[in-house]
Amino acid sequence: PSDLTAEERQELENIRRRKQELLADIQRLKDEIAEVANEIENLGSTEERKNMQRNKQVAMGRKKFNMDPKKGIQFLIENDLLKNTCEDIAQFLYKGEGLNKTAIGDYLGERQFLWSFRLPGEAQKIDRMMEAFAQRYCQCNNGVFQSTDTCYVLSFAIIMLNTSLHNPNVKDKPTVERFIAMNRGINDGGDLPEELLRNLYESIKNEPFKIPEDDGNDLTHTFFNPDREGWLLKLGGGRVKTWKRRWFILTDNCLYYFEYTTDKEPRGIIPLENLSIREVEDSKKPNCFELYIPDNKDQVIKACKTEADGRVVEGNHTVYRISAPTPEEKEEWIKCIKAAISRDPFYEMLAARKKKVSSTKRH
Numbered sequence: 001p002s003d004l005t006a007e008e009r010q011e012l013e014n015i016r017r018r019k020q021e022l023l024a025d026i027q028r029l030k031d032e033i034a035e036v037a038n039e040i041e042n043l044g045s046t047e048e049r050k051n052m053q054r055n056k057q058v059a060m061g062r063k064k065f066n067m068d069p070k071k072g073i074q075f076l077i078e079n080d081l082l083k084n085t086c087e088d089i090a091q092f093l094y095k096g097e098g099l100n101k102t103a104i105g106d107y108l109g110e111r112q113f114l115w116s117f118r119l120p121g122e123a124q125k126i127d128r129m130m131e132a133f134a135q136r137y138c139q140c141n142n143g144v145f146q147s148t149d150t151c152y153v154l155s156f157a158i159i160m161l162n163t164s165l166h167n168p169n170v171k172d173k174p175t176v177e178r179f180i181a182m183n184r185g186i187n188d189g190g191d192l193p194e195e196l197l198r199n200l201y202e203s204i205k206n207e208p209f210k211i212p213e214d215d216g217n218d219l220t221h222t223f224f225n226p227d228r229e230g231w232l233l234k235l236g237g238g239r240v241k242t243w244k245r246r247w248f249i250l251t252d253n254c255l256y257y258f259e260y261t262t263d264k265e266p267r268g269i270i271p272l273e274n275l276s277i278r279e280v281e282d283s284k285k286p287n288c289f290e291l292y293i294p295d296n297k298d299q300v301i302k303a304c305k306t307e308a309d310g311r312v313v314e315g316n317h318t319v320y321r322i323s324a325p326t327p328e329e330k331e332e333w334i335k336c337i338k339a340a341i342s343r344d345p346f347y348e349m350l351a352a353r354k355k356k357v358s359s360t361k362r363h
Contacts, residue, residue: 057081059098066100130155146188153186153353158200166208176201226251228336233285233323237316243285243323250333253340255291268305270320272341275301277334285323287330291337292319 004012057079065072073089076082082092093104134151138144145151161179164170174182180197228250233243234257246257246267253273256266275291282288293299303315324330 054081062098066103069103072103145192146190149353149356150187150192154183154192157183157186158204161201162204162208165205227340228333230329230333231325232257232333235285235321235323248322250336250340255337255340265306268303268315270301270303270315272337273302275341277337277341279330279334280321282321282323287324287327288321289324289330289334290319290321 058076058081061072061076061079061081063072064075073082076092077084082088093099130152131148134148134155137151138148145154157179161174164174176198179201180194183197184191186192226249228248230248231245232248234246234248236242236244246259247261247263249256249258249266253271255270255272257268257270258266270291272291274293276294277289277291280288280290291301293301298318301315301317301320303317303320304312305315306312322333324333
């Protein structure tokens with residue numbers, strides 16, 4: 001206003017200037033707050049990205065472990081996801097998140113038992129694993145057995161008893177008397193207390209121990225990296241012999257066959273244990289070979305198949321006759337199946353261990 005004095009005008013100007021400075025300060029404070037908030041947000045995003053990347057690498061390491069346990073552990077260690085110490089590796093295996101139980105057993109076989117992994121199929125690995133278990137058990141339970149050999153043999157006897165009592169394919173169930181008789185002389189030539197063997201028998205009869213389930217789709221792990229796969233013709237085992245085209249997968253010492261490649265579960269499973277393979281001539285189909293039981297032509301091969309109504313039943317083949325598309329494929333299948341055929345490791349190892357016990361007693 002024009003009627004203000006010079007001093008009043010100066011004061012008013014000072015107030016306006018302080019107001020502008022205050023507004024500028026407020027704006028700077030807002031900018032600083034926005035900048036800090038942005039830094040915090042970016043920091044969170046960076047940590048989140050790091051965690052996501054780490055989780056992806058861990059998942060990749062688990063997949064590598066399921067395919068090849070040694071390479072999986074090596075990958076995790078090289079990427080600082082796992083410390084290269086016995087304790088950390090043992091903890092990783094014990095937690096077993098996303099790990100295939102068979103792969104864990106396979107890895108341990110080269111170096112709590114049956115509830116956290118599956119025994120590997122290779123005889124030498126089973127032997128080392130059960131030997132380690134027997135030694136550790138005797139160390140922790142001094143005086144229970146005369147030697148680690150006793151614990152070793154009894155452990156296998158319990159595994160086989162569990163299978164015999166609870167596998168529906170085993171028709172001749174062992175009695176407690178037979179179980180006691182089977183284990184005579186295993187305690188450094190002496191017998192284990194009958195009460196102990198009876199209690200073990202009753203405990204397993206009343207409550208079987210089960211093979212642990214795998215995390216995720218176990219069949220996916222089983223068929224992920226097969227020894228060989230492809231279309232073959234299989235001769236049926238019914239009264240009317242017909243040839244059917246099936247998708248075959250050879251892995252883990254078993255021959256699986258499917259109706260379609262997209263099927264999640266096999267139509268049939270043929271364990272190759274104790275079988276033999278040979279080329280055969282067939283008047284109707286070329287490039288044929290057979291799976292059979294040597295020295296026992298009338299014995300039915302231990303196998304199973306899924307009926308149309310979903311029931312799983314025992315196979316009824318004394319031989320499996322199969323036709324390949326070409327001579328070259330026939331040769332490859334025969335070669336791969338021969339390499340996959342195994343002998344039952346349990347009985348061979350038990351026989352050797354019992355022989356050792358007997359020898360110790362004689363000396």
